Amino acid sequence: MNGPELHRLHEIDFLKGVMILLMVAFHLAWFADAHLYAKAVVYTFHMPVFLLISGYLWRTDRELNEQWRRWLWLFVPYAVMELGYVVMCFLLPVREHLSELSVRTVAYHLIVHPLGPYWYFHTLLICQMVSYVFLRSNLGRSLFVNLLLIAVFLASMDRLVVFANAMYFLIGLLLRQSGTPFLKVFRPSLVSLLPFVWLMTDEAHLNRATLGGMAITYFAVSLCLFVYQYSERRFPRSRFMLTMRLIGRNTLPILLFSPLFTLSVKPLAQLLAFDPTRLLFALCGMAIAVAGSLAIALAMDRLRLSPYFFGKAQVVDLTPISSLY
Numbered sequence: 001m002n003g004p005e006l007h008r009l010h011e012i013d014f015l016k017g018v019m020i021l022l023m024v025a026f027h028l029a030w031f032a033d034a035h036l037y038a039k040a041v042v043y044t045f046h047m048p049v050f051l052l053i054s055g056y057l058w059r060t061d062r063e064l065n066e067q068w069r070r071w072l073w074l075f076v077p078y079a080v081m082e083l084g085y086v087v088m089c090f091l092l093p094v095r096e097h098l099s100e101l102s103v104r105t106v107a108y109h110l111i112v113h114p115l116g117p118y119w120y121f122h123t124l125l126i127c128q129m130v131s132y133v134f135l136r137s138n139l140g141r142s143l144f145v146n147l148l149l150i151a152v153f154l155a156s157m158d159r160l161v162v163f164a165n166a167m168y169f170l171i172g173l174l175l176r177q178s179g180t181p182f183l184k185v186f187r188p189s190l191v192s193l194l195p196f197v198w199l200m201t202d203e204a205h206l207n208r209a210t211l212g213g214m215a216i217t218y219f220a221v222s223l224c225l226f227v228y229q230y231s232e233r234r235f236p237r238s239r240f241m242l243t244m245r246l247i248g249r250n251t252l253p254i255l256l257f258s259p260l261f262t263l264s265v266k267p268l269a270q271l272l273a274f275d276p277t278r279l280l281f282a283l284c285g286m287a288i289a290v291a292g293s294l295a296i297a298l299a300m301d302r303l304r305l306s307p308y309f310f311g312k313a314q315v316v317d318l319t320p321i322s323s324l325y
Contacts, residue, residue: 010245011183012053013320014228015221017248020255022046023117024289027262029095030269031282040206045217047120048168048208050251052217054124055172056182060135067132071125073311078121080309081256082109085116094263112160116259126161127169130154135177143177164209168217186218188225195219245320247290253297253315254290261289 022042026032032039062070086109088094090101096115098105109115114122131150140146147170154166175185196219199205205212231241247254265285272281297316300306306315 009182010232011225011228012057013245013248014241015049015224015248016053016251017244017246018224019046019049020247020251021286021290024254024258024262024286025282027117027259028265028282028285029262030266031278031285034278040203041200041216044200044206044208044213045220047165048213048217049221050120051123051127051165051168052172052221055127055169055174056176058128058131058169058173058176060132060177064136069311071129074121074125076311077252077256077309078114078118078125079110081259082114082116082118082122085118085259086110088263089115092263117255120255123161123165124169126157127154127166130157131170131173143174147174147177164207168208183225186221186225188229189222190226192219192222192226196223242320246318249317249320250294250297250315252310254293257293257296258289260296261285261292265289 023046026035026039026042026046083106086098086106087101089096090098130153134140134146134150134153138146140149150173151163151167151170154161154170155163174180175182196216199212199216199219202212204210205216207213208217228241231238235241262285265281265288268281268284269278272278272284275281294316297306300309301314301316304313307313309315
């Protein structure tokens with residue numbers, strides 16, 4: 001079973017928008033270093049939410065030829081950007097600095113242990129491929145057994161994928177395959193703020209692999225959905241909400257290209273040193289990273305380079321803002 005045909009949920013676009021902004025903010029080292037506890041909290045849930053959504057939106061009913069094509073055009077941008085990141089880690093004095101650059105080193109980080117934020121694509125490819133094989137072949141003869149086999153297989157691949165990350169993909173996949181609507185499980189609620197705050201005050205829960213970390217992830221989603229619901233009710237079609245949906249629809253280029261900007265905005269730290277919270281630096285850095293990433297992707301669309309990098313003519317989705325005109 002592949003679940004019902006999904007219509008695009010604006011709530012999911014909003015969720016993705018929030019999570020990608022959090023990712024960019026806490027990849028700004030000068031800001032993150034001043035808010036280490038907040039970083040630990042955000043790192044507990046922001047990428048798990050992406051993997052949860054990815055599992056929920058993952059379709060296994062496509063024919064193998066079509067699926068291979070999708071995997072190819074997920075691998076190509078991943079490989080290009082990961083290669084660039086590895087070279088950068090060799091050339092620059094960054095935290096993930098590499099002391100040597102060889103074919104073996106590049107192959108290791110490309111296939112086994114990616115550097116930077118690109119591990120998400122690596123994990124996604126592995127989870128999709130494994131789940132496709134088991135669900136299409138129906139080895140377990142039932143959804144529960146198939147998902148259990150997938151979980152066991154992924155857990156055995158501990159050198160290639162962190163099972164705590166794969167687990168969130170599998171939870172989303174379970175919802176999709178069982179036909180359970182996303183918004184039936186994740187309900188908007190302001191009350192979620194109370195357990196969210198209570199859980200985050202204990203460092204033992206700041207681990208996505210624990211039950212506490214899973215609960216934090218659930219309540220974070222619930223809170224974001226409440227913000228979406230409230231904003232849509234009070235400020236329908238506001239520029240803020242349309243912007244968040246625009247960002248949420250274009251997380252792929254932001255995830256790919258934002259590291260170029262989170263590194264290049266470091267000089268802003270000196271200009272904005274008067275702000276002890278470093279929030280102004282974070283806001284400026286996020287704006288530059290998001291706008292710059294979308295600008296690169298738009299330029300690739302206009303120059304007709306996207307088919308060779310993303311496998312499609314247009315990667316930037318401007319639907320939310322086009323409704324303003």
